[in-house]
Amino acid sequence: MGDVNLLNEIIAMVVLKNFKDNVNNGSVPTFYTDTEEEREKIAMYLSRITKGMVHDLENGVYIIVKH
Numbered sequence: 001m002g003d004v005n006l007l008n009e010i011i012a013m014v015v016l017k018n019f020k021d022n023v024n025n026g027s028v029p030t031f032y033t034d035t036e037e038e039r040e041k042i043a044m045y046l047s048r049i050t051k052g053m054v055h056d057l058e059n060g061v062y063i064i065v066k067h
Helices: 017-022 036-050
Strands: 009-016 030-033 053-056 061-066
Touching (some): 009 036, 017 030, 030 036, 036 053, 036 061
Antiparallel strands (some): 053 061
């Protein structure tokens, strides 16, 4: 079994529900939120838990990336 390398990979996406059509999540865990405040809160928590960085794609989508 090979090692899993999480460097420079998208760990998760946090998406406003009304922007669902902007993403094709494939195998990336995706969290849908009702409000901007909830999206920011979930992204912040996920980044702290995973030690990743949050990037705002400015289309209703945040991605959390492990650099």
